[in-house]
Amino acid sequence: MKRWLLFVFILFVTLPFNAFALIPERPTTSGFVFDYQNVIDDEVEQELNKVAEMLNEQNKMQLFILTVPTIGDMTNVDYGVQVIRQWGIGQRDINNGMLIFATTDQGEGNNVVRIAIGQGLEGDYPDGKTGRLLDDYMMPYLTNGDYTTAFSEVVDAIRIEEGIDYDGLSLSFMEFMKRDLANDFSEDPIGSSFVLLVIIGSILSFFLLILEGILRLFGYKPKRSIWHFFVSDDSSDSFSGGGGSSSGGGSDRNF
Known part of the structure:
Protein backbone atom coordinates (compact mmCIF):
# COMPACT_ATOMS: atom_id res chain seq x y z
CA MET A 1 0.00 0.00 0.00
CA LYS A 2 2.80 2.39 0.90
CA ARG A 3 4.62 1.60 -2.34
CA TRP A 4 1.47 2.32 -4.32
CA LEU A 5 0.95 5.65 -2.57
CA LEU A 6 4.61 6.53 -3.15
CA PHE A 7 4.26 5.74 -6.85
CA VAL A 8 1.15 7.94 -7.16
CA PHE A 9 2.89 10.75 -5.31
CA ILE A 10 5.98 10.59 -7.56
CA LEU A 11 3.79 10.48 -10.67
CA PHE A 12 1.71 13.42 -9.47
CA VAL A 13 4.79 15.51 -8.73
CA THR A 14 6.88 14.65 -11.77
CA LEU A 15 4.23 14.92 -14.50
CA PRO A 16 3.96 18.73 -14.32
CA PHE A 17 7.73 19.05 -14.39
CA ASN A 18 7.94 16.75 -17.40
CA ALA A 19 5.35 18.84 -19.19
CA PHE A 20 6.96 22.17 -18.39
CA ALA A 21 10.35 20.76 -19.39
CA LEU A 22 9.03 20.75 -22.95
CA ILE A 23 8.68 24.53 -22.83
CA PRO A 24 11.97 26.28 -23.63
CA GLU A 25 13.18 28.87 -21.17
CA ARG A 26 12.49 32.44 -22.15
CA PRO A 27 15.34 33.49 -24.44
CA THR A 28 17.76 36.06 -23.11
CA THR A 29 18.48 37.30 -26.62
CA SER A 30 16.41 39.99 -28.27
CA GLY A 31 14.02 39.18 -31.07
CA PHE A 32 10.63 37.64 -31.64
CA VAL A 33 11.38 34.57 -33.78
CA PHE A 34 12.82 31.50 -32.08
CA ASP A 35 13.23 28.83 -34.71
CA TYR A 36 14.78 26.14 -32.54
CA GLN A 37 14.24 23.55 -35.28
CA ASN A 38 15.91 25.66 -37.98
CA VAL A 39 13.05 25.22 -40.44
CA ILE A 40 12.71 28.91 -41.37
CA ASP A 41 15.20 30.41 -43.83
CA ASP A 42 17.56 32.87 -42.16
CA GLU A 43 16.68 35.78 -44.45
CA VAL A 44 12.96 35.28 -43.91
CA GLU A 45 13.51 34.97 -40.17
CA GLN A 46 15.14 38.40 -40.17
CA GLU A 47 12.17 39.87 -42.05
CA LEU A 48 9.72 38.27 -39.61
CA ASN A 49 11.63 39.78 -36.71
CA LYS A 50 11.44 43.23 -38.32
CA VAL A 51 7.69 43.01 -38.79
CA ALA A 52 7.18 41.73 -35.23
CA GLU A 53 9.33 44.57 -33.92
CA MET A 54 7.20 47.11 -35.80
CA LEU A 55 4.01 45.57 -34.42
CA ASN A 56 5.44 45.87 -30.93
CA GLU A 57 6.72 49.43 -31.35
CA GLN A 58 3.32 50.60 -32.58
CA ASN A 59 1.59 48.83 -29.66
CA LYS A 60 -0.38 46.58 -32.00
CA MET A 61 0.72 43.33 -30.38
CA GLN A 62 3.69 41.34 -29.19
CA LEU A 63 4.01 38.60 -31.79
CA PHE A 64 6.30 35.66 -31.05
CA ILE A 65 7.09 32.75 -33.35
CA LEU A 66 8.33 29.42 -32.02
CA THR A 67 9.25 26.07 -33.56
CA VAL A 68 9.81 23.04 -31.34
CA PRO A 69 10.22 19.31 -31.98
CA THR A 70 7.20 18.26 -29.89
CA ILE A 71 4.82 19.37 -27.18
CA GLY A 72 4.71 15.86 -25.70
CA ASP A 73 1.50 14.99 -23.87
CA MET A 74 0.49 18.61 -23.33
CA THR A 75 -2.58 19.83 -25.14
CA ASN A 76 -2.19 22.44 -27.84
CA VAL A 77 -4.06 24.96 -25.73
CA ASP A 78 -2.06 24.34 -22.56
CA TYR A 79 1.25 24.57 -24.36
CA GLY A 80 0.35 27.93 -25.88
CA VAL A 81 -0.97 29.29 -22.59
CA GLN A 82 2.10 28.19 -20.65
CA VAL A 83 4.56 29.67 -23.18
CA ILE A 84 2.71 33.00 -23.15
CA ARG A 85 2.69 33.04 -19.33
CA GLN A 86 6.23 31.83 -18.73
CA TRP A 87 7.73 34.05 -21.41
CA GLY A 88 5.58 37.03 -20.43
CA ILE A 89 4.38 37.61 -24.00
CA GLY A 90 2.23 40.72 -24.28
CA GLN A 91 2.30 44.10 -22.61
CA ARG A 92 1.16 43.77 -19.01
CA ASP A 93 -1.48 46.50 -19.10
CA ILE A 94 -3.21 45.37 -22.31
CA ASN A 95 -2.27 41.68 -22.55
CA ASN A 96 -1.74 41.89 -26.31
CA GLY A 97 0.44 38.84 -26.81
CA MET A 98 0.20 36.47 -29.77
CA LEU A 99 2.18 33.26 -30.13
CA ILE A 100 2.39 31.17 -33.29
CA PHE A 101 4.10 27.85 -32.65
CA ALA A 102 4.59 24.73 -34.74
CA THR A 103 6.06 21.30 -34.09
CA THR A 104 8.31 19.36 -36.45
CA ASP A 105 8.87 15.86 -35.05
CA GLN A 106 5.45 14.55 -34.02
CA GLY A 107 4.94 12.73 -37.30
CA GLU A 108 2.86 13.41 -40.39
CA GLY A 109 -0.69 14.24 -39.44
CA ASN A 110 0.26 14.71 -35.79
CA ASN A 111 2.36 17.87 -36.00
CA VAL A 112 0.49 20.91 -34.75
CA VAL A 113 0.45 24.60 -35.51
CA ARG A 114 -1.39 26.96 -33.19
CA ILE A 115 -2.11 30.66 -32.94
CA ALA A 116 -2.49 31.45 -29.24
CA ILE A 117 -3.56 34.93 -28.16
CA GLY A 118 -3.79 36.99 -25.00
CA GLN A 119 -7.10 38.27 -23.68
CA GLY A 120 -6.39 41.74 -25.00
CA LEU A 121 -6.61 40.47 -28.58
CA GLU A 122 -9.77 38.40 -28.19
CA GLY A 123 -11.99 41.02 -29.80
CA ASP A 124 -9.75 41.57 -32.82
CA TYR A 125 -8.76 37.93 -33.28
CA PRO A 126 -11.63 35.60 -32.38
CA ASP A 127 -11.30 31.87 -32.99
CA GLY A 128 -12.86 32.04 -36.45
CA LYS A 129 -10.37 34.63 -37.58
CA THR A 130 -7.31 32.82 -36.23
CA GLY A 131 -8.61 29.65 -37.84
CA ARG A 132 -8.86 31.37 -41.17
CA LEU A 133 -5.31 32.69 -40.83
CA LEU A 134 -4.13 29.11 -40.37
CA ASP A 135 -6.25 27.69 -43.20
CA ASP A 136 -5.48 30.40 -45.75
CA TYR A 137 -1.87 31.27 -45.04
CA MET A 138 -0.18 28.37 -43.25
CA MET A 139 -1.77 25.00 -43.91
CA PRO A 140 -1.26 24.99 -47.71
CA TYR A 141 2.50 25.18 -47.06
CA LEU A 142 2.89 23.25 -43.80
CA THR A 143 1.32 20.17 -45.38
CA ASN A 144 4.25 20.24 -47.79
CA GLY A 145 6.81 20.85 -45.06
CA ASP A 146 7.37 24.49 -46.10
CA TYR A 147 7.59 26.25 -42.74
CA THR A 148 9.36 29.27 -44.23
CA THR A 149 6.52 30.26 -46.55
CA ALA A 150 3.86 29.38 -43.99
CA PHE A 151 5.23 31.76 -41.37
CA SER A 152 6.06 34.41 -43.95
CA GLU A 153 2.52 34.41 -45.33
CA VAL A 154 0.70 34.48 -42.00
CA VAL A 155 2.88 37.24 -40.56
CA ASP A 156 2.41 39.31 -43.71
CA ALA A 157 -1.36 38.81 -43.43
CA ILE A 158 -1.25 40.03 -39.81
CA ARG A 159 0.90 42.99 -40.88
CA ILE A 160 -1.71 43.97 -43.46
CA GLU A 161 -4.54 43.47 -40.98
CA GLU A 162 -2.82 45.80 -38.51
CA GLY A 163 -2.07 48.44 -41.17
CA ILE A 164 1.70 48.22 -40.80
CA ASP A 165 3.81 49.69 -43.61
CA TYR A 166 6.92 47.74 -44.46
CA ASP A 167 9.76 48.71 -46.82
CA GLY A 168 7.80 51.81 -47.78
CA LEU A 169 4.96 49.73 -49.22
CA SER A 170 1.51 50.31 -47.83
CA LEU A 171 -1.16 48.00 -49.21
CA SER A 232 -37.06 45.29 -48.73
CA ASP A 233 -38.94 47.47 -46.25
CA ASP A 234 -38.74 44.84 -43.50
CA SER A 235 -35.06 44.13 -44.00
CA SER A 236 -34.22 45.42 -40.55
CA ASP A 237 -35.90 42.37 -39.05
CA SER A 238 -34.67 39.81 -41.56
CA PHE A 239 -31.30 39.13 -39.94
CA SER A 240 -30.69 37.78 -36.52
CA GLY A 241 -27.10 38.11 -35.41
CA GLY A 242 -25.40 35.07 -34.01
CA GLY A 243 -22.19 34.16 -32.31
CA GLY A 244 -20.56 31.82 -29.90
CA SER A 245 -18.47 31.87 -26.82
CA SER A 246 -14.73 32.17 -27.29
CA SER A 247 -12.09 30.84 -24.97
CA GLY A 248 -9.71 33.54 -26.19
CA GLY A 249 -7.16 30.83 -26.83
CA GLY A 250 -6.96 30.96 -30.62
CA SER A 251 -6.97 28.08 -33.10
CA ASP A 252 -4.85 25.13 -34.10
CA ARG A 253 -4.49 22.58 -36.88
CA ASN A 254 -2.71 19.27 -37.36
CA PHE A 255 -0.57 18.55 -40.39
Missing part, protein backbone atom coordinates in the same frame (compact mmCIF):
# COMPACT_ATOMS: atom_id res chain seq x y z
CA SER A 172 -4.41 49.86 -49.76
CA PHE A 173 -7.75 48.32 -48.90
CA MET A 174 -8.46 47.43 -52.52
CA GLU A 175 -5.04 45.83 -52.91
CA PHE A 176 -5.67 43.80 -49.79
CA MET A 177 -9.09 42.72 -51.08
CA LYS A 178 -7.58 41.75 -54.44
CA ARG A 179 -4.94 39.61 -52.72
CA ASP A 180 -7.43 38.13 -50.30
CA LEU A 181 -9.88 37.26 -53.05
CA ALA A 182 -7.10 35.73 -55.12
CA ASN A 183 -6.21 33.42 -52.24
CA ASP A 184 -9.83 32.53 -51.59
CA PHE A 185 -10.59 31.97 -55.28
CA SER A 186 -7.88 29.34 -55.57
CA GLU A 187 -9.47 27.47 -52.66
CA ASP A 188 -13.16 28.13 -53.29
CA PRO A 189 -13.97 29.66 -56.69
CA ILE A 190 -17.75 29.49 -56.18
CA GLY A 191 -17.71 31.14 -52.76
CA SER A 192 -15.21 33.73 -53.88
CA SER A 193 -17.31 34.60 -56.92
CA PHE A 194 -20.22 35.24 -54.59
CA VAL A 195 -18.10 37.55 -52.44
CA LEU A 196 -16.96 39.38 -55.58
CA LEU A 197 -20.56 39.82 -56.73
CA VAL A 198 -21.50 41.22 -53.30
CA ILE A 199 -18.68 43.77 -53.53
CA ILE A 200 -19.66 44.78 -57.07
CA GLY A 201 -23.32 45.00 -56.04
CA SER A 202 -22.44 47.22 -53.09
CA ILE A 203 -20.46 49.59 -55.31
CA LEU A 204 -23.28 49.69 -57.86
CA SER A 205 -25.82 50.43 -55.14
CA PHE A 206 -23.68 53.29 -53.86
CA PHE A 207 -23.57 54.95 -57.30
CA LEU A 208 -27.31 54.44 -57.82
CA LEU A 209 -28.02 56.21 -54.54
CA ILE A 210 -25.82 59.10 -55.65
CA LEU A 211 -27.75 59.20 -58.93
CA GLU A 212 -31.04 59.30 -57.04
CA GLY A 213 -29.79 62.18 -54.92
CA ILE A 214 -28.80 64.16 -58.03
CA LEU A 215 -32.21 63.54 -59.62
CA ARG A 216 -33.96 64.76 -56.47
CA LEU A 217 -31.95 67.96 -56.63
CA PHE A 218 -33.52 68.61 -60.05
CA GLY A 219 -37.05 68.03 -58.77
CA TYR A 220 -37.49 64.37 -59.61
CA LYS A 221 -39.23 62.57 -56.76
CA PRO A 222 -39.62 58.81 -57.33
CA LYS A 223 -42.43 57.00 -55.57
CA ARG A 224 -39.92 54.52 -54.26
CA SER A 225 -36.26 54.89 -53.52
CA ILE A 226 -33.84 53.09 -55.82
CA TRP A 227 -32.57 51.40 -52.65
CA HIS A 228 -35.99 49.71 -52.37
CA PHE A 229 -35.07 47.35 -55.18
CA PHE A 230 -32.06 46.08 -53.22
CA VAL A 231 -33.45 45.98 -49.67
Whole structure:
Protein backbone atom coordinates (compact mmCIF):
# COMPACT_ATOMS: atom_id res chain seq x y z
CA MET A 1 0.00 0.00 0.00
CA LYS A 2 2.80 2.39 0.90
CA ARG A 3 4.62 1.60 -2.34
CA TRP A 4 1.47 2.32 -4.32
CA LEU A 5 0.95 5.65 -2.57
CA LEU A 6 4.61 6.53 -3.15
CA PHE A 7 4.26 5.74 -6.85
CA VAL A 8 1.15 7.94 -7.16
CA PHE A 9 2.89 10.75 -5.31
CA ILE A 10 5.98 10.59 -7.56
CA LEU A 11 3.79 10.48 -10.67
CA PHE A 12 1.71 13.42 -9.47
CA VAL A 13 4.79 15.51 -8.73
CA THR A 14 6.88 14.65 -11.77
CA LEU A 15 4.23 14.92 -14.50
CA PRO A 16 3.96 18.73 -14.32
CA PHE A 17 7.73 19.05 -14.39
CA ASN A 18 7.94 16.75 -17.40
CA ALA A 19 5.35 18.84 -19.19
CA PHE A 20 6.96 22.17 -18.39
CA ALA A 21 10.35 20.76 -19.39
CA LEU A 22 9.03 20.75 -22.95
CA ILE A 23 8.68 24.53 -22.83
CA PRO A 24 11.97 26.28 -23.63
CA GLU A 25 13.18 28.87 -21.17
CA ARG A 26 12.49 32.44 -22.15
CA PRO A 27 15.34 33.49 -24.44
CA THR A 28 17.76 36.06 -23.11
CA THR A 29 18.48 37.30 -26.62
CA SER A 30 16.41 39.99 -28.27
CA GLY A 31 14.02 39.18 -31.07
CA PHE A 32 10.63 37.64 -31.64
CA VAL A 33 11.38 34.57 -33.78
CA PHE A 34 12.82 31.50 -32.08
CA ASP A 35 13.23 28.83 -34.71
CA TYR A 36 14.78 26.14 -32.54
CA GLN A 37 14.24 23.55 -35.28
CA ASN A 38 15.91 25.66 -37.98
CA VAL A 39 13.05 25.22 -40.44
CA ILE A 40 12.71 28.91 -41.37
CA ASP A 41 15.20 30.41 -43.83
CA ASP A 42 17.56 32.87 -42.16
CA GLU A 43 16.68 35.78 -44.45
CA VAL A 44 12.96 35.28 -43.91
CA GLU A 45 13.51 34.97 -40.17
CA GLN A 46 15.14 38.40 -40.17
CA GLU A 47 12.17 39.87 -42.05
CA LEU A 48 9.72 38.27 -39.61
CA ASN A 49 11.63 39.78 -36.71
CA LYS A 50 11.44 43.23 -38.32
CA VAL A 51 7.69 43.01 -38.79
CA ALA A 52 7.18 41.73 -35.23
CA GLU A 53 9.33 44.57 -33.92
CA MET A 54 7.20 47.11 -35.80
CA LEU A 55 4.01 45.57 -34.42
CA ASN A 56 5.44 45.87 -30.93
CA GLU A 57 6.72 49.43 -31.35
CA GLN A 58 3.32 50.60 -32.58
CA ASN A 59 1.59 48.83 -29.66
CA LYS A 60 -0.38 46.58 -32.00
CA MET A 61 0.72 43.33 -30.38
CA GLN A 62 3.69 41.34 -29.19
CA LEU A 63 4.01 38.60 -31.79
CA PHE A 64 6.30 35.66 -31.05
CA ILE A 65 7.09 32.75 -33.35
CA LEU A 66 8.33 29.42 -32.02
CA THR A 67 9.25 26.07 -33.56
CA VAL A 68 9.81 23.04 -31.34
CA PRO A 69 10.22 19.31 -31.98
CA THR A 70 7.20 18.26 -29.89
CA ILE A 71 4.82 19.37 -27.18
CA GLY A 72 4.71 15.86 -25.70
CA ASP A 73 1.50 14.99 -23.87
CA MET A 74 0.49 18.61 -23.33
CA THR A 75 -2.58 19.83 -25.14
CA ASN A 76 -2.19 22.44 -27.84
CA VAL A 77 -4.06 24.96 -25.73
CA ASP A 78 -2.06 24.34 -22.56
CA TYR A 79 1.25 24.57 -24.36
CA GLY A 80 0.35 27.93 -25.88
CA VAL A 81 -0.97 29.29 -22.59
CA GLN A 82 2.10 28.19 -20.65
CA VAL A 83 4.56 29.67 -23.18
CA ILE A 84 2.71 33.00 -23.15
CA ARG A 85 2.69 33.04 -19.33
CA GLN A 86 6.23 31.83 -18.73
CA TRP A 87 7.73 34.05 -21.41
CA GLY A 88 5.58 37.03 -20.43
CA ILE A 89 4.38 37.61 -24.00
CA GLY A 90 2.23 40.72 -24.28
CA GLN A 91 2.30 44.10 -22.61
CA ARG A 92 1.16 43.77 -19.01
CA ASP A 93 -1.48 46.50 -19.10
CA ILE A 94 -3.21 45.37 -22.31
CA ASN A 95 -2.27 41.68 -22.55
CA ASN A 96 -1.74 41.89 -26.31
CA GLY A 97 0.44 38.84 -26.81
CA MET A 98 0.20 36.47 -29.77
CA LEU A 99 2.18 33.26 -30.13
CA ILE A 100 2.39 31.17 -33.29
CA PHE A 101 4.10 27.85 -32.65
CA ALA A 102 4.59 24.73 -34.74
CA THR A 103 6.06 21.30 -34.09
CA THR A 104 8.31 19.36 -36.45
CA ASP A 105 8.87 15.86 -35.05
CA GLN A 106 5.45 14.55 -34.02
CA GLY A 107 4.94 12.73 -37.30
CA GLU A 108 2.86 13.41 -40.39
CA GLY A 109 -0.69 14.24 -39.44
CA ASN A 110 0.26 14.71 -35.79
CA ASN A 111 2.36 17.87 -36.00
CA VAL A 112 0.49 20.91 -34.75
CA VAL A 113 0.45 24.60 -35.51
CA ARG A 114 -1.39 26.96 -33.19
CA ILE A 115 -2.11 30.66 -32.94
CA ALA A 116 -2.49 31.45 -29.24
CA ILE A 117 -3.56 34.93 -28.16
CA GLY A 118 -3.79 36.99 -25.00
CA GLN A 119 -7.10 38.27 -23.68
CA GLY A 120 -6.39 41.74 -25.00
CA LEU A 121 -6.61 40.47 -28.58
CA GLU A 122 -9.77 38.40 -28.19
CA GLY A 123 -11.99 41.02 -29.80
CA ASP A 124 -9.75 41.57 -32.82
CA TYR A 125 -8.76 37.93 -33.28
CA PRO A 126 -11.63 35.60 -32.38
CA ASP A 127 -11.30 31.87 -32.99
CA GLY A 128 -12.86 32.04 -36.45
CA LYS A 129 -10.37 34.63 -37.58
CA THR A 130 -7.31 32.82 -36.23
CA GLY A 131 -8.61 29.65 -37.84
CA ARG A 132 -8.86 31.37 -41.17
CA LEU A 133 -5.31 32.69 -40.83
CA LEU A 134 -4.13 29.11 -40.37
CA ASP A 135 -6.25 27.69 -43.20
CA ASP A 136 -5.48 30.40 -45.75
CA TYR A 137 -1.87 31.27 -45.04
CA MET A 138 -0.18 28.37 -43.25
CA MET A 139 -1.77 25.00 -43.91
CA PRO A 140 -1.26 24.99 -47.71
CA TYR A 141 2.50 25.18 -47.06
CA LEU A 142 2.89 23.25 -43.80
CA THR A 143 1.32 20.17 -45.38
CA ASN A 144 4.25 20.24 -47.79
CA GLY A 145 6.81 20.85 -45.06
CA ASP A 146 7.37 24.49 -46.10
CA TYR A 147 7.59 26.25 -42.74
CA THR A 148 9.36 29.27 -44.23
CA THR A 149 6.52 30.26 -46.55
CA ALA A 150 3.86 29.38 -43.99
CA PHE A 151 5.23 31.76 -41.37
CA SER A 152 6.06 34.41 -43.95
CA GLU A 153 2.52 34.41 -45.33
CA VAL A 154 0.70 34.48 -42.00
CA VAL A 155 2.88 37.24 -40.56
CA ASP A 156 2.41 39.31 -43.71
CA ALA A 157 -1.36 38.81 -43.43
CA ILE A 158 -1.25 40.03 -39.81
CA ARG A 159 0.90 42.99 -40.88
CA ILE A 160 -1.71 43.97 -43.46
CA GLU A 161 -4.54 43.47 -40.98
CA GLU A 162 -2.82 45.80 -38.51
CA GLY A 163 -2.07 48.44 -41.17
CA ILE A 164 1.70 48.22 -40.80
CA ASP A 165 3.81 49.69 -43.61
CA TYR A 166 6.92 47.74 -44.46
CA ASP A 167 9.76 48.71 -46.82
CA GLY A 168 7.80 51.81 -47.78
CA LEU A 169 4.96 49.73 -49.22
CA SER A 170 1.51 50.31 -47.83
CA LEU A 171 -1.16 48.00 -49.21
CA SER A 172 -4.41 49.86 -49.76
CA PHE A 173 -7.75 48.32 -48.90
CA MET A 174 -8.46 47.43 -52.52
CA GLU A 175 -5.04 45.83 -52.91
CA PHE A 176 -5.67 43.80 -49.79
CA MET A 177 -9.09 42.72 -51.08
CA LYS A 178 -7.58 41.75 -54.44
CA ARG A 179 -4.94 39.61 -52.72
CA ASP A 180 -7.43 38.13 -50.30
CA LEU A 181 -9.88 37.26 -53.05
CA ALA A 182 -7.10 35.73 -55.12
CA ASN A 183 -6.21 33.42 -52.24
CA ASP A 184 -9.83 32.53 -51.59
CA PHE A 185 -10.59 31.97 -55.28
CA SER A 186 -7.88 29.34 -55.57
CA GLU A 187 -9.47 27.47 -52.66
CA ASP A 188 -13.16 28.13 -53.29
CA PRO A 189 -13.97 29.66 -56.69
CA ILE A 190 -17.75 29.49 -56.18
CA GLY A 191 -17.71 31.14 -52.76
CA SER A 192 -15.21 33.73 -53.88
CA SER A 193 -17.31 34.60 -56.92
CA PHE A 194 -20.22 35.24 -54.59
CA VAL A 195 -18.10 37.55 -52.44
CA LEU A 196 -16.96 39.38 -55.58
CA LEU A 197 -20.56 39.82 -56.73
CA VAL A 198 -21.50 41.22 -53.30
CA ILE A 199 -18.68 43.77 -53.53
CA ILE A 200 -19.66 44.78 -57.07
CA GLY A 201 -23.32 45.00 -56.04
CA SER A 202 -22.44 47.22 -53.09
CA ILE A 203 -20.46 49.59 -55.31
CA LEU A 204 -23.28 49.69 -57.86
CA SER A 205 -25.82 50.43 -55.14
CA PHE A 206 -23.68 53.29 -53.86
CA PHE A 207 -23.57 54.95 -57.30
CA LEU A 208 -27.31 54.44 -57.82
CA LEU A 209 -28.02 56.21 -54.54
CA ILE A 210 -25.82 59.10 -55.65
CA LEU A 211 -27.75 59.20 -58.93
CA GLU A 212 -31.04 59.30 -57.04
CA GLY A 213 -29.79 62.18 -54.92
CA ILE A 214 -28.80 64.16 -58.03
CA LEU A 215 -32.21 63.54 -59.62
CA ARG A 216 -33.96 64.76 -56.47
CA LEU A 217 -31.95 67.96 -56.63
CA PHE A 218 -33.52 68.61 -60.05
CA GLY A 219 -37.05 68.03 -58.77
CA TYR A 220 -37.49 64.37 -59.61
CA LYS A 221 -39.23 62.57 -56.76
CA PRO A 222 -39.62 58.81 -57.33
CA LYS A 223 -42.43 57.00 -55.57
CA ARG A 224 -39.92 54.52 -54.26
CA SER A 225 -36.26 54.89 -53.52
CA ILE A 226 -33.84 53.09 -55.82
CA TRP A 227 -32.57 51.40 -52.65
CA HIS A 228 -35.99 49.71 -52.37
CA PHE A 229 -35.07 47.35 -55.18
CA PHE A 230 -32.06 46.08 -53.22
CA VAL A 231 -33.45 45.98 -49.67
CA SER A 232 -37.06 45.29 -48.73
CA ASP A 233 -38.94 47.47 -46.25
CA ASP A 234 -38.74 44.84 -43.50
CA SER A 235 -35.06 44.13 -44.00
CA SER A 236 -34.22 45.42 -40.55
CA ASP A 237 -35.90 42.37 -39.05
CA SER A 238 -34.67 39.81 -41.56
CA PHE A 239 -31.30 39.13 -39.94
CA SER A 240 -30.69 37.78 -36.52
CA GLY A 241 -27.10 38.11 -35.41
CA GLY A 242 -25.40 35.07 -34.01
CA GLY A 243 -22.19 34.16 -32.31
CA GLY A 244 -20.56 31.82 -29.90
CA SER A 245 -18.47 31.87 -26.82
CA SER A 246 -14.73 32.17 -27.29
CA SER A 247 -12.09 30.84 -24.97
CA GLY A 248 -9.71 33.54 -26.19
CA GLY A 249 -7.16 30.83 -26.83
CA GLY A 250 -6.96 30.96 -30.62
CA SER A 251 -6.97 28.08 -33.10
CA ASP A 252 -4.85 25.13 -34.10
CA ARG A 253 -4.49 22.58 -36.88
CA ASN A 254 -2.71 19.27 -37.36
CA PHE A 255 -0.57 18.55 -40.39
